[in-house]
Amino acid sequence: RKEVEQDPGPFNVPEGATVAFNCTYSNSASQSFFWYRQDCRKEPKLLMSVYSSGNEDGRFTAQLNRASQYISLLIRDSKLSDSATYLCVVLGGPGNTPLVFGKGTRLSVIA
Amino acid sequence: EPEVTQTPSHQVTQMGQEVILRCVPISNHLYFYWYRQILGQKVEFLVSFYNNEISEKSEIFDDQFSVERPDGSNFTLKIRSTKLEDSAMYFCATRSGAYEQYFGPGTRLTVT
Numbered sequence: 497r498k499e500v501e502q503d504p505g506p507f508n509v510p511e512g513a514t515v516a517f518n519c520t521y522s523n524s525a526s527q528s529f530f531w532y533r534q535d536c537r538k539e540p541k542l543l544m545s546v547y548s549s550g551n552e553d554g555r556f557t558a559q560l561n562r563a564s565q566y567i568s569l570l571i572r573d574s575k576l577s578d579s580a581t582y583l584c585v586v587l588g589g590p591g592n593t594p595l596v597f598g599k600g601t602r603l604s605v606i607a
Numbered sequence: 608e609p610e611v612t613q614t615p616s617h618q619v620t621q622m623g624q625e626v627i628l629r630c631v632p633i634s635n636h637l638y639f640y641w642y643r644q645i646l647g648q649k650v651e652f653l654v655s656f657y658n659n660e661i662s663e664k665s666e667i668f669d670d671q672f673s674v675e676r677p678d679g680s681n682f683t684l685k686i687r688s689t690k691l692e693d694s695a696m697y698f699c700a701t702r703s704g705a706y707e708q709y710f711g712p713g714t715r716l717t718v719t
Contacts, residue, residue, distance in 0.1 A: 528706045539698055539710040540650060583650070587706055592638055592662040594652035595700075595708060 500598035502584050508604045513574045517601045519567040519584030526596075528587035529560055531569050533580040534600060540583055543569075574605045609633040611711035613699050619717045623688050628714045630682045630699030639682045640700040640708060641674065643667070650698065656682065689718045 499522045509515050521529075529546035544551065546558040546567055557570040567584055581600040588596055612631045620626050632639055641653040655662040656674055664672075673685045682701075686693055694717050700708040 530707065537696070537715075539713050542707055542709065545707060592655050592657050594640060594655055594663060594665075595642075595650075596652070597650040599649040 500584050500586050500596050502598035502601050504599055504601060506602040506604055508606060509574055510606055511574060511576060513605075514570065514572045515574055515603060516571075517569045517582050517584070517603075519569075519598055521565050521567070521584075521586045521596075523586065523588055523596070524565060525589050526565075526586045527590055527593075529558075529567050530585040530587075530595070531556075531558055531567075532583040532585055532597075534583055535580050540585075540597075543582070571603075574603075576605050576607060579603055579605045611699055611701055611709055613697075613711035613714050615714055616712065617715045617717070619719065620689055622691060622718055626686050626689055626716065628684045628686075628697050628699075628716070630684075630701075630711055631680055632682055632699070632701035633703075633709060636701035636703050636709075638662075638702045638708075639674075639676070640702075641684045642698045642700060642710075643695040644698065644713075645695045653684070653697075686716075689716075691718050694718045 502519045531543040532540040533543045534540045546560045550559040555572045559568045581602050583600045584598040586596045614629045639656040644650045654664040654668045671687045696713045698713045699711040702708045
């Protein structure tokens, strides 16, 4: 069964903290990897794609370890507006294959 | 910035009734998807659609479900005879040739 596993949290952190989320995936044929954020009762919004070499977008850094089938997201200098559920998402294979979602990790940033 | 749009935002229907959920993809996107999310659970794939035909469907997407692109712009999901367990948020997602999928705001379906 093709699964994506995440720590559900919640992670409660003060403003300015650094927080890291981890994710593992079971399908070794997975091709592409993403982090989405989802606010309560809203749609998933693409935060960033995850590349093999690791990539950074402002305060957000994503890393991929294909050998361990492990993905991470690091958020530095947390803001109140970062409070959301962070979804680890994996593309199962080539072509028009669907996204496979983890259950998400809830983050609450507290003033 | 172009967005995926969905209508209605909320649909309440009685068990056994047919519903049609509508999506307008981003204009240059060619790949279309429907996902659903039952309250408190993860987002689940229903069906993918490309070049006017279904590419892949999950076990959730049984004979009660159908999709079509009736007029070259809208992308619709029809549920023929709704059940209580069909209550969920239904998200349309679209993409261009790149792999990133962009989601619409969803339709909340409540079956009573």
